[in-house]
Amino acid sequence: MTEVATDMTLPFAPVEETGAASYLDEGHTIMSWLATTDHKRIAILYAVSITIFFFIGGAAIALVRLELIEPHGWFLTSDAYNRLFTLHGIIMVWFFLVPSIPATMGNFLLPLMIGARDVAFPRLNLLSWYLYVIGAAFTVYVVIAGGVDTGWTFYPPLSSNYANGQVVAAAAGVFVVGFSSIATGVNFIVTTHMLRAPGMTWFRLPLFCWSMYTVSLVMVLATPVLAMSLLLIVAERAFGLPVFDAAHGGDPVLFQHIFWFYSHPAVYIMILPAMGVVSEIFACFARRQVFGYAFMVYALLAIAVIGFMVWGHHMFVAGQSQLANLVFSFLSFMVAVPSAIKVFNWIATMYRGQIGFEAPMLYALGFLGLFTIGGLTGLFLASVPIDVATTDSYFVVAHFHTIMVGGTVSAFMAGIHYWWPKVTGRLYHEFFAQFAAITMFLGFNVTFLPQFVMGWQGMPRRYHTYPEVFQVWHVISSLGAGILVVAYTLPLIYLGWSLFRGERASDNPWHATGLEWQTPSPPPKENFHHVPVIDAEPYMYHETGHPREPGEPTPVREQGE
């Protein structure tokens, strides 16, 4: 086994040949970044932009949580409160979560993992970042011009006729950033089809690449429908066309159908990449092959396909027929099957492994726990009678935050820590990272477990004031949000420190097997000096659990030594 694995990892980019030229050394001017077509630099541009928006969206919700400590509010007007949670939703969904993993790690790693020089259309890749920036500019304008109070879902007739805020500008921002998603999706699909290195067959692709491929399919096929729903809202609001106007025989529920046809798959746009990231990390930190690789691939594809057929579960109380409710409920249960296959396979991957508890693994384990909680509560909501009782309650809020924040953000942080040495060529302070990982997991649960409880007891979402009986849960939840602020700020500090002062990383500090680790840290501009040839399966770690000792030769030959 070891022999085959060693053959796989030819010295594609020996250190002595590379000299100084990493992708970071190819120019230090501002223009060398803003006009780059290098997928690695574009990934960094995205990482910086989405981090900024993550903290804007976070600040908005921090104010909301602070306000909710008092049952009748204490420093915000109801109007400002509405605008803050709307802003939080719009920014976090479209300007952080949707691009988070694909646009940063996907851009950086997909070509490296398949042995390509770059993505298929490098200029389109740069254009996608500029589209993101234009969409972001609209959103910043919305913030400055007074905000929008429709909720992130833009339901008419509130959004089309009654809302006072900057609905058109907000919709335009989301519309434009959608094109950035589509451009990324097209790029990744063509890259995966056309630019795999010799020997990199479909079933030798790392699961992260599979997750990027499936998420690209969802992005390309779902995002245009969102674009149309927003365009129709703008047509009604700005041009006075009676698109969803019941007075002319129009149907507001039609908007909900079109909107959720995108926005439910959007949840899979957020979670599929997270699944790809943790699959890499579990294998590496348990020193085990991924259990049931083929079924992991089928599960990704199944989630992507079934995810398109469940949108109606958002409309169980919107006047949908009982038959439609039943069908959508059944299909929503079905999507849990491939998700469960993945959870069990991750656990089986770790079984009898030699588990190392470094920061990436801690974040990934946090993902596993939170994804399971979020997934199981999703089954509650897929069941029509329970959903009718809990619709628009904090139970729903807690459920989707557990998947989208607990799941995706945990995996995002896991990936950032796992590939940090590769991207920057530096190491971060391990203890601080472990501390931040544990703090984030605890803070998250303190924030959202109370929301499950009060939602179940009947606390409706989006309300500015509430009966005093819920106050204790709101206070605990706000306390958890305070812990999360610490957990999110810490990485900013120690990763920033690492960027300038961190110890130099070796080329393969985790002794991992992926192709991206077989080239120097940070990688040269052209990724590999010789085209890599692959002749083995991915994840050639130990067949059974085996300790990882410093002196022992790993299955992969390190290039840095």
Added chain:
Amino acid sequence: MSDVSAAVREPWPDLTVQRQGVGLGIWVFLASEVLFFGALITAYGIYRSIHPAAFLAAAKHTELVYGTINTVLLLTSSVTMTVALRAAEARLRRATIGCLAVTLVLGVGFLLCKGLEYRDDLREGFFPGAGFPLADPPTQLFWMLYWIMTGIHAIHLSAGILVVGVVAMLFWRRVLPVQDSTMEGIATYWHFVDTVWILLFPLLYLVGRI
């Protein structure tokens, strides 16, 4: 042959693979476009099934003459675009540029004709809102869809005209060789815009005249 090697861009190994890559990319993008128009046509289908009589009444007032002329113009432009693509594959530079020019003229002709039709529609008051000439409120839903569908189609066609114009200019100035992968992309896109019109024409002009 030196100009051919100049057309190969990173990260492609050669022009054949690059052309296949661009072809795949444009088809994936068009899949996205299908879903975009799909949402709109679904909305049309649902509203028509709720208000069949109003849609029948409202659709009688579209300008069949303009619509038919435009259909002829656009289908003809698809023919010239196909000839341009085949000529490019055979490396017939002047034939390619000539056919692209004819395609452009037909496309612009479509937009002019559409503009005249819009003028007549507005003159007769067929923009939803106060003073709409038909009494039944759901008739305004049909005309709302008419404006949105033809408007979005016209925007797509304008984008196509712009891109085809730029590419033809690059061929003319020999910045790009005609066998470059770009030709594959713009031809496929142009046919897509025509296909959308082939769907819109019966939905907007013919349904009221059964």
